[in-house]
Amino acid sequence: MSVIEIKNLTKKFEVEGNTVIALEDINLSIEKGDIYGIIGMSGAGKSTLVRSINYLEKPNEGSVLIDGINLSELKEKELRKMRAQIGMIFQGFNLLEQRNVIGNVCFPLELAGTPKNEARARARDLLKLVKLEDKERSFPSQLSGGQKQRVAIARALATNPRILLCDEATSALDPQTTTSILDLLKEINESIGITIVVITHQMSVVTEICDKVAIIDRGKMVESGSVEEIFTAPKSDAARELISGKDIRYTPVKQLNTQKTIRIVFKDNSAYEPVLANAVLKLGRPINILKADTQNIGGKAVGEMILGLPNDDDPADEIITYLKESGLSVTEVVNNE
Amino acid sequence: MNEQVISMLAEGIKDTLYMTLGSVIIGYVIGLPMGIILYVTGKTGLRPNHYIYRVGDFICNIIRSIPFLILLILLIPFTRLIVGKSYGSTATIVPLVICAAPYIARVVEASLNEVDTGVIEAAKAMGATNLQIVLKVLLVEARTSLIAGFTITTGILLGYSAMSGTVGGGGLGDIAVRYGYYRWQTDIMIITVLLLIVIFQIIQMVGTRVATGLDRRKRKGN
Numbered sequence: 001m002s003v004i005e006i007k008n009l010t011k012k013f014e015v016e017g018n019t020v021i022a023l024e025d026i027n028l029s030i031e032k033g034d035i036y037g038i039i040g041m042s043g044a045g046k047s048t049l050v051r052s053i054n055y056l057e058k059p060n061e062g063s064v065l066i067d068g069i070n071l072s073e074l075k076e077k078e079l080r081k082m083r084a085q086i087g088m089i090f091q092g093f094n095l096l097e098q099r100n101v102i103g104n105v106c107f108p109l110e111l112a113g114t115p116k117n118e119a120r121a122r123a124r125d126l127l128k129l130v131k132l133e134d135k136e137r138s139f140p141s142q143l144s145g146g147q148k149q150r151v152a153i154a155r156a157l158a159t160n161p162r163i164l165l166c167d168e169a170t171s172a173l174d175p176q177t178t179t180s181i182l183d184l185l186k187e188i189n190e191s192i193g194i195t196i197v198v199i200t201h202q203m204s205v206v207t208e209i210c211d212k213v214a215i216i217d218r219g220k221m222v223e224s225g226s227v228e229e230i231f232t233a234p235k236s237d238a239a240r241e242l243i244s245g246k247d248i249r250y251t252p253v254k255q256l257n258t259q260k261t262i263r264i265v266f267k268d269n270s271a272y273e274p275v276l277a278n279a280v281l282k283l284g285r286p287i288n289i290l291k292a293d294t295q296n297i298g299g300k301a302v303g304e305m306i307l308g309l310p311n312d313d314d315p316a317d318e319i320i321t322y323l324k325e326s327g328l329s330v331t332e333v334v335n336n337e
Numbered sequence: 338m339n340e341q342v343i344s345m346l347a348e349g350i351k352d353t354l355y356m357t358l359g360s361v362i363i364g365y366v367i368g369l370p371m372g373i374i375l376y377v378t379g380k381t382g383l384r385p386n387h388y389i390y391r392v393g394d395f396i397c398n399i400i401r402s403i404p405f406l407i408l409l410i411l412l413i414p415f416t417r418l419i420v421g422k423s424y425g426s427t428a429t430i431v432p433l434v435i436c437a438a439p440y441i442a443r444v445v446e447a448s449l450n451e452v453d454t455g456v457i458e459a460a461k462a463m464g465a466t467n468l469q470i471v472l473k474v475l476l477v478e479a480r481t482s483l484i485a486g487f488t489i490t491t492g493i494l495l496g497y498s499a500m501s502g503t504v505g506g507g508g509l510g511d512i513a514v515r516y517g518y519y520r521w522q523t524d525i526m527i528i529t530v531l532l533l534i535v536i537f538q539i540i541q542m543v544g545t546r547v548a549t550g551l552d553r554r555k556r557k558g559n
């Protein structure tokens with residue numbers, strides 16, 4: 001049984017007489033221990049989706065099941081209990097400014113009526129876990145962004161939740177701090193087996209920690225699967241755009257029209273061979289490198305390139321066949337102007 | 338200055354403080370819950386309720402648009418009903434409270450509106466009840482602003498309590514009117530005015546101290 005199951009979820013907002021469809025017919029299963037990425041551009045509906053998982057946002061249609069329990073069937077009180085078992089962290093940290101660090105971490109325990117001593121002891125353990133044991137008496141205004149997010153993580157874990165929802169948890173942080181927070185999340189996932197849902201608009205966050213990913217584009221889920229699968233062979237425009245940047249989808253450069261454009265991904269073994277050079281030498285045709293990049297996917301360095309090939313079909317096909325034979329993953333980039 | 342005047346002034350100070358503090362406390366007993374209800378039932382509140390909000394909003398606006406002196410006179414029958422007489426410092430507390438409560442409600446509502454919605458969202462996500470959100474999040478996070486509002490309200494009520502002196506309300510205002518205006522004893526009037534200024538300053542100073550002392554947002558180092 002999936003930890004989180006979303007079935008045919010649709011969410012609409014009424015804004016001044018107009019209906020905005022924020023999410024349409026979303027289906028998603030998240031298994032225990034997954035680090036599941038949900039990625040999409042701004043306004044795609046990511047926050048609405050993650051807020052549906054703990055029913056802060058009630059769907060118009062469809063259902064959300066947590067461990068098989070349909071949230072729509074819960075009474076208000078049971079729903080609050082369920083929420084306490086789902087931790088959540090935010091882009092803006094959302095700490096209580098008037099409480100110190102340990103007070104913040106104790107807060108959810110206080111809401112649940114945990115005795116004070118017990119709560120403090122638990123909070124101290126968690127502060128150790130997020131490496132902030134020396135800051136327990138500081139106030140949020142005295143902490144850096146990364147430290148604030150660590151407090152938020154400790155707070156979200158206080159009630160021993162089975163699920164941790166992260167809504168753009170690293171979007172307000174610099175790259176280095178982002179990495180340290182992502183590492184912490186990964187560590188927590190591995191040590192306590194908590195299921196983590198990561199909302200982001202950055203592919204790098206997904207490739208860094210997620211096992212699986214769903215791509216949301218304008219309220220619809222256009223693609224989902226393992227990160228490796230989607231990174232090497234993206235099927236949807238939205239996925240390609242998130243992976244390789246906007247240029248591919250919206251501004252197919254004029255010169256590309258005279259060329260066939262393909263995207264290749266180097267798997268670990270192929271990175272050692274001069275595949276491109278070989279292809280050029282062997283087939284005697286020019287290959288134009290339009291873009292090249294390396295990314296870290298699940299700890300492995302994976303390279304990607306966008307290539308322009310001669311436009312006449314035969315040699316281009318030859319090149320593609322050759323590249324495929326050399327163990328590269330090749331996808332054609334469609335010019336959808 | 339003879340002893341009689343001094344004891345009269347001391348009595349005046351006592352009455353003024355009694356009226357001011359009495360009305361501000363009772364005003365908050367009514368106005369604070371009213372402000373919370375306005376916040377909670379407001380459009381973006383914890384439990385939006387158009388009808389309750391509109392009723393509360395209407396009452397607040399109506400009362401606040403009546404000048405205090407007129408309210409004082411309009412309320413004479415009501416005051417008599419509650420206190421038994423319509424003059425003296427206890428009687429003055431009635432119109433002061435009626436005047437202050439809607440004002441306090443508005444000030445409280447504004448303070449609560451300042452609380453970051455993200456923090457409320459986080460509390461909801463932790464499974465907090467609305468009551469817990471009000472008591473443990475809103476009132477605590479907004480406390481600096483609430484205390485600032487309390488201080489301003491107290492200052493205003495001090496002024497209004499003096500104003501009520503013109504219709505026999507007691508306190509320093511009463512003394513100022515009786516001696517300064519009717520008997521032309523300017524010295525006594527000046528002293529009462531000075532005393533009012535000093536009291537006002539003390540209220541403001543204590544309020545600001547308490548508010549900044551309790552604020553954990555700006556304190557650096559530790």
Ligand SMILES: Nc1ncnc2c1ncn2[C@@H]1O[C@H](COP(=O)(O)OP(=O)(O)OP(=O)(O)O)[C@@H](O)[C@H]1O
Pocket residue numbers: 013014015020021022040041042043044045046047048049201
């Ligand atoms: N409470 C609301 N009332 C009306 N419209 C809303 C509300 N919440 C979200 N929307 C609309 O739903 C759509 C999806 O919003 P959402 O916040 O889920 O996007 P997002 O993917 O999280 O974007 P971002 O990356 O900018 O955070 C947007 O068009 C937004 O305007």
Ligand SMILES: [Mg+2]
Pocket residue numbers: 046047048168
């Ligand atoms: Mg969002």
